[in-house]
Amino acid sequence: MEPPVFPDDSPAKARPFGPGLRALLWAIVVLAATAAILRTADEVPGLLRSTARGVVRYTTVADVERVTGRPLPVPAYYPATLEWPPGDLRVYLGRAASYWCRTRADGVLAFAMATTPAGSASMSRAILPPSEVLQEAEATVNGRRVRVTRLRDANGAIWRQAEWTGVGGVTVVRYRGTLEELMRMVSSLRE
Amino acid sequence: MIAYAGQAILHATIAALVLEALLRLWRVQDPGERLRLRWVVLLTPLLTAAYVVLVPARSTDGFGVHWALFAGARWNALRVGPLGAASALTWLLIVLGVALYLRDALPFLADRTGRRTPEEALPDAHPAVRRVRAHLGPAAGATAAPSVDVRVLDLDTPVLLCSGVDRPCIIASTAALDLLTDDELRAALAHELEHVAHRDPLSGWWLMAVRTLQCFNPAIQIVGRQAVVEIERRADLGAVGRGFGVPLAAAIARLGSASDTRSDLVDDDGPAASLPERVQLSAHRHALDDRCERLLEARVPVRSGLSPWHVGLAGATLSILLFFVV
Numbered sequence: 176m177e178p179p180v181f182p183d184d185s186p187a188k189a190r191p192f193g194p195g196l197r198a199l200l201w202a203i204v205v206l207a208a209t210a211a212i213l214r215t216a217d218e219v220p221g222l223l224r225s226t227a228r229g230v231v232r233y234t235t236v237a238d239v240e241r242v243t244g245r246p247l248p249v250p251a252y253y254p255a256t257l258e259w260p261p262g263d264l265r266v267y268l269g270r271a272a273s274y275w276c277r278t279r280a281d282g283v284l285a286f287a288m289a290t291t292p293a294g295s296a297s298m299s300r301a302i303l304p305p306s307e308v309l310q311e312a313e314a315t316v317n318g319r320r321v322r323v324t325r326l327r328d329a330n331g332a333i334w335r336q337a338e339w340t341g342v343g344g345v346t347v348v349r350y351r352g353t354l355e356e357l358m359r360m361v362s363s364l365r366e
Numbered sequence: 367m368i369a370y371a372g373q374a375i376l377h378a379t380i381a382a383l384v385l386e387a388l389l390r391l392w393r394v395q396d397p398g399e400r401l402r403l404r405w406v407v408l409l410t411p412l413l414t415a416a417y418v419v420l421v422p423a424r425s426t427d428g429f430g431v432h433w434a435l436f437a438g439a440r441w442n443a444l445r446v447g448p449l450g451a452a453s454a455l456t457w458l459l460i461v462l463g464v465a466l467y468l469r470d471a472l473p474f475l476a477d478r479t480g481r482r483t484p485e486e487a488l489p490d491a492h493p494a495v496r497r498v499r500a501h502l503g504p505a506a507g508a509t510a511a512p513s514v515d516v517r518v519l520d521l522d523t524p525v526l527l528c529s530g531v532d533r534p535c536i537i538a539s540t541a542a543l544d545l546l547t548d549d550e551l552r553a554a555l556a557h558e559l560e561h562v563a564h565r566d567p568l569s570g571w572w573l574m575a576v577r578t579l580q581c582f583n584p585a586i587q588i589v590g591r592q593a594v595v596e597i598e599r600r601a602d603l604g605a606v607g608r609g610f611g612v613p614l615a616a617a618i619a620r621l622g623s624a625s626d627t628r629s630d631l632v633d634d635d636g637p638a639a640s641l642p643e644r645v646q647l648s649a650h651r652h653a654l655d656d657r658c659e660r661l662l663e664a665r666v667p668v669r670s671g672l673s674p675w676h677v678g679l680a681g682a683t684l685s686i687l688l689f690f691v692v
């Protein structure tokens with residue numbers, strides 16, 4: 176007695192493509208679907224931690240300095256209204272680093288400072304609070320050519336930012352306060 | 367090292383899932399064909415090692431951010447106690463992998479080191495040997511007996527298996543022969559002849575070698591077990607194809623019900639004392655029942671025409687995908 180065969184396997188079924196092409200199409204479908212699932216899964220830690228790809232958050236200044244291999248600059252003039260140490264420290268690709276500070280009184284985000292290693296030409300926006308540029312101007316502070324920008328954050332609050340490139344890389348100081356105070360902080364920074 | 371282990375586990379898991387999808391979409395039901403595709407997954411750790419050694423740029427943060435589809439290290443941003451989530455999961459999976467490996471490797475080693483097998487097989491003129499030889503021809507579907515070495519051992523333990531890497535031979539014990547009727551013996555020999563024809567003992571050693579090298583990798587341990595099931599299923603179907611489905615099911619049931627049986631036809635469950643052992647025993651019995659039911663249905667899947675091109679396509683698909691998983 177001949178053993179029966181699985182009915183689904185009947186080769187007599189008419190199919191639009193040859194078996195080789197069909198196998199290739201299924202492989203492409205599986206490849207694309209798996210890639211999409213992996214890419215989605217890859218976004219989960221960033222969504223849970225509110226960070227962009229490549230950004231890692233740390234809890235202490237020492238951790239950031241260990242990862243980047245350089246000290247985080249702190250302005251000699253630092254408003255007493257701001258918290259210290261910073262509550263939010265971020266590193267992008269192990270190179271660019273930033274710290275964000277809130278006000279002591281009401282915990283509102285009010286200060287961010289970011290640096291890149293020497294030789295970098297630009298600052299990654301992934302480690303700074305999201306914002307929209309409203310106005311830009313050039314200025315000279317302590318002999319540095321500084322680009323001063325007025326920004327609006329996601330909550331509609333107005334910030335001032337100073338950005339310059341020096342021998343130590345790119346530095347960005349962003350402050351939710353007066354331009355005068357921002358300039359005092361920039362002037363007090365040593366590279 | 368932990369980073370390589372994590373990546374090897376991740377790669378093997380993705381490869382196993384992708385392959386399961388391809389097996390279903392390509393409608394591959396023949397166990398021989400399925401076995402060839404499972405080997406693609408079992409060789410994934412080689413691909414992982416090659417990527418780590420030959421393409422060090424994959425390990426950089428820049429690749430992880432700009433090119434990778436999935437970067438496991440990114441999950442370390444989430445903390446589980448003192449460890450990152452990716453590291454914690456890797457350690458957990460390593461423990462699982464080692465447990466799965468030891469579950470099979472310890473009985474395997476105990477079987478080989480603790481065998482009470484007599485050195486000398488019974489002589490050719492012994493009635494038990496003559497009985498086996500008389501059934502070999504019909505078992506192979508031929509009038510003349512195939513040229514296969516047969517060793518019959520004078521043992522109280524039922525033994526019926528195929529052994530030998532260079533020259534596979536069939537080993538049977540007098541206890542097993544006493545248990546089986548002529549029909550059942552022919553069916554069991556047909557199953558063992560399939561193992562001989564495919565040199566399955568050698569495949570078994572290769573599988574154990576891969577599992578040992580990847581003893582920390584649970585995905586490889588699971589796929590390794592699936593490969594063993596395919597090997598047994600292929601031997602079953604060889605016997606079914608010669609019309610031995612029903613007697614083979616009877617032989618499996620009979621050997622499975624005997625205590626201390628050593629045969630590739632059945633798993634030796636041994637006495638179950640603890641709850642996990644009883645659960646395992648129940649699962650074995652369930653698997654045995656399923657296998658017997660499939661044999662009684664006597665259905666032989668048509669080969670899907672899986673060619674080396676298909677195996678290469680599966681390998682290429684995985685190679686492309688896994689390159690972008692770090």
